[in-house]
Amino acid sequence: MKTLTFALTHFSVAFCVAYLLTGSIWVGGLLALIEPAINTVAYAIHEKIWESRAQRNRHAPLSA
Numbered sequence: 001m002k003t004l005t006f007a008l009t010h011f012s013v014a015f016c017v018a019y020l021l022t023g024s025i026w027v028g029g030l031l032a033l034i035e036p037a038i039n040t041v042a043y044a045i046h047e048k049i050w051e052s053r054a055q056r057n058r059h060a061p062l063s064a
Contacts, residue, residue, distance in 0.1 A: 042049050 014035045019028030 007036070 011032050015028045015032035019025060020033035022028065
């Protein structure tokens with residue numbers, strides 16, 4: 001339920017910002033759909049890079 005309400009909040013904010021900037025319901029709706037989808041992919045990539053670096057740091061020898 002938390003994820004669903006967050007998704008609805010994200011959609012609403014993206015729509016409102018795009019609508020206020022452009023005055024277009026169509027652009028607002030399109031941006032509200034596309035931006036979260038792209039952001040989800042970017043987040044997944046970020047998490048993979050972050051975890052890879054964290055693992056590398058866990059196995060690195062300690063410096064004196």
